[in-house]
Amino acid sequence: MSLKPKKIDFDKTWSDLKETVTEVITLRCVHRDVWYSRFEVIYSICVAHPEPLADKLYTETKLFLEQHVRNLLKTQVLSGDSKSSNNDNNPYALLHRYYKTWTEYSKGVEYLNDLYLYLNQQHIKKQKLSEVEVVYGCINYDAYEQLEIGELGLDIWRKNMIESLGTALVDQLLEGIRNDRLNNTQQSVTTDIIKEIIQSFVCVEEYKKKGSLQLYQNIFETPFLKDSGEFYKLEANMLLQECSVSSYMEEVIKKMDEENKRAQKYLHISSIPKLRKECEQRMISDHLEYLYSECNEMVSLEKRKDLRNLYTILKPNPDALKKLVQTFLEHIKSDGIQMLSTLKGELVHVQFVEGMLKVHEKYEELISDTFKSDPVFLSALDKACSGVINSKACEKQPGRSAELVAKYCDSLLKKSKTTESEIESKLMKSITIFKYIEDKDVYQKFYSRMLAKRLIHDQSQSMDAEEMMINKLKQACGYEFTNKLHRMFTDISVSTDLNVKFNHFLKQRDKDTGINLSIKILQAGAWPLGPMQATVSFAVPKEFEKPIRLFESFYHVNFSGRKLTWLHHLCHGELKIAFVNRNYIVTMQTYQMAILLLFENTDSLQYKEIQDSLQLNQDMFQKHIGSLVESKLLIIDTEVLQDSSRVNLNKDYVNKRTKFKITAALQKDSPQEVENTVNSVDEDRKMYLQATIVRIMKSRKVLRHNALIQEILAQSKVSFAPNIGMIKKCIESLIDKQYIERTPNSGDEYSYVA
Structure with a gap:
């Protein structure tokens, strides 16, 4: 083959080439030698001397293809050919003829495109417009650009075949799809034929960089969607007359699944969401009131199958799903409030937490099983649980949830027969309820008071469990929330080391305290001990004076400048009682121990005499001596305690246990202590809000009232939800x-005073 350009007789050359082109486009056999020789012919035409004839070749090929497609339309598609097995009595004859003709032609054009490889690559592609010019330049293909031969063949098919057939072809397609939906096998056309014909609408414009689906959408998709809508509108109306809500939903899901599978087979992928939307509109959105008619019953009776089906058909429409979500939320709330109404007895805190956990776990499992753990329903569960947990018996009174959850944790962390793994598991679950509490600062107050009691009185089941709980609270609310709790732990560990050093100090000086002494040094700022009780007057028994003096001497040597305040009301010890035939070891508080020590050398004392010796106030003294009388270690000669009562040692005291406590009743929270804790929270909140306001204003300098309120709410939500009234009072303060200060020119704007 010579690559040198030469003079070409175009008419003669094209005549020979045209025969081969005809054979290729009609899929007739072309001899191998002829096939390869035609590549040389096309090359020679494109580089002909003195003038290349590529444009003329392109024009003649275009005219040939146009004539060929018009002949196909006339002889094979509209009237059919004699060899076709189809006849005009077939309602889908046009589809069969078009399918057969298109299959042959599209394959022939593909081969023809290969034959014209040189023309495509060296002549046409060099003139092609860039994608940027097409997309952003509003340039028309027909006016400015030559197509590759394969693209040209498809474009000619579009203009001369598809557009000429008009709606006749699409009408038969829609009829075939309708029969397929009805499972009408006697009058149907195969899915392969439908798919290939629809695909031809896409293929003929696939080469376009812009608007490649325009023909497909205009000629087929639009009428198809309209026809589908009408079909499913009739289907829905028919089902509504025959079915209950439950069976209607099942039928809708079944038909939607079938339609989706059908669409996957023969539609372009871009049409599938549009078809789904049309079907949903006709079968679901148009009949929402009917579907909602049994929504309340489904939720209240927890009909999982029906709820699952209702969720499935409403999920694509978030607005339609809202009513189901709201109904579900109200049902959870109702269930939770019903649980609250059953709480009674001393173990209310256990019933509350474990009851709420049951509610939460029940509906979390239901959401997982029925609603596929949809975040919308999980959010509804959170809102419902938050509403129940933070509900108040009276608007002016604070909710009790924070106190009850703190008590529940306290009951777990106190010494008991519960295993450590079980304690850890229950504590982990309690965090679930804790996260819903709005007044987390109230929880923190109660928890810190209860932790202090556990640490001071050595009541903790496990220090590891205590630390784990504090770390969980830290993860939920941040370091600031647990700062004081960590400091309390530190004090206990430091006190342990301090006691070792104190014992070493006594040995070095050969001193003896006379009793086994263990001291806990507590930082005043970290421990919620209350300022009032620390100042209670008390005449320390002589048995305690020496060890107290020795420890103070030791402490001031090691830590100069620190002041020690003895909190006798928090102290406890073991006292050995040996005034009867049997010995007892009794754990009691300091004041109780001091009362019994007065009976060391006597068996009877007057009530007033005991009080004067100890110098305790009336309430404190009556509380502690009353506990000894109740335990029957002491007996009185009057029905009630009074100044003239004679208090006697009960020498006939009998107890099955030789080791017991009489401190439990005294360590319980009184209603007044609970009230004081709640009141102290209000004071802390005011201080917190004032500090927050100053911090925000110092950073922002100038801020409008509403913006300041929003920032305060955002920063406070970790600990509590302040009411607007309290915030306004803090601003005024x-x-x-x-x-x-308020800015001079605006009544609702504040500025920071440096």
Whole structure:
């Protein structure tokens, strides 16, 4: 083969080439030698001397293909050929003829495109427009650009075949799809034929860089979607007359699945969401009231199958799903409030937490099984649980959830027969309820008071469990929330080391305290011990004076400048009682121990005499001596305790246990202590809000009222949800204290006073 350009007789050359082109486009046999020689012919035409004839070749090929497609339309598609097995009595004859003709032609064009390889690559592609020019330049293909031969063949098919057939072809397609939906096998056309014909609408414009689906959408998709809508509108109306809500949903899901599988077989992927939307509109959105008619019953009776089906058909429409979500939320709330109404007895805290956990776990499992753990329903569960947990018996009274959860944790962490693994598991679950509590600062107050009692009185079941719980609270609310709790732990460990050093100090000086002494040094700022009880007057028994003096001497040598305040009301010890035939070891508080020590050398004392010796106030003294009388270690000669009562040692005391405690009743929280704790929370909140306001204003300098409120709410939500009234009072207080001021030109704007 010579690559040198030469003079070409185009008419003669094209005549020979045209025969081969005809054979290729009609899929007739072309001899191998002829096939390869035609590549040389096309090359020679494109580089002909003195002038290349590529454009003329392109024009003649285009005219040939146009004539060929028009002949196919006339002889094979509209009237059919004699060899076709189909006849005009077949309602889908046009589809069969078009399918057969298109299959042959599209394959022939593919081969023809290979034959014209040189023309495509060296002549046409060099003139092609870039994608940027097409997309952003609003340039028309027909006016400015030559197509590759394969693309040209498809474009000619579009203009001369598809557009000429018009709606006749699409009407038969829609009829075939309709019969397929009805499972009408006697009057149907195969899925392969439908798929290939629809695909031809896409293929003929696939080469376009812009608007490649325009023909497909205009000629087929639009009428198809309209026809599908009408079909499913009739289907829905028919089902509504025959079915209950439950069976209607099942039928809808079944038909939607069938339609989706059908669409996957023969539609372009872009049409599938549109078809689904059309079907959903006709079968679901148009009949929402009917579907909602049994929604309340499904939720209240927890009909999982029906709920699953209702969720499935409503999920694509978030607005339609809202009513189901709201109904579900209200049902959880109702169930939770019903559980709250059953709480009674001393173990209310256990019933509350474990009851709420049952509610939460029940509906979490239901959401997983029925609603596929949809975040929308999980959010509804959170809102419902939060509403129940933070509900109040009276608007003006604080909720009890924070106190009850703190008590529940306290009951787990106290010494008991519960295994450590079980304690850890229950504590982990309690965090689930804790996270829903809005007043987390109230929980923190109660928890810190109860932790203090456990640490001071050595009541903790496991220090590892205590530390794990604090770490969980830290993860949920941050370091600031658990700062004081960590410091309390530190004090206990430091106190242990301090006692070792104190014992070493006594040995070095050959001193003896006379009793086994264990001291806990507590930081005043970290421990919630209350300022009032620390100042209770008390005449320390002589048995305690020496060890107290020795420890103070030791402490001030090691830590100068620190002041020790003895909190006798928090102290306890073991006292050995040996005044009867049997010995007892009794654990009691300091004041109780001091009362019994007065009976060391006597068996009877007057009530007033005991009080004067100890110098305790009336309430404190009556509380502790009353506990000894109740335990029957002491007996009185009157029905009630009074100044004239004679208190006697009960020498006939009998107890099955030789080792017991009489401190439990005294360590219980009184209603007044609970009230004081709640009141102290309000004071802490005011201080917290004022500090937050100052911090925000110092950073922002100038801020409008509403913006300041929003920032305060955002920063406070970790600990509690402050009411707007309290925030306004705090703002006014800071204005009075001259931390902030109102700006002169605006009544709702504040500025920071540096």
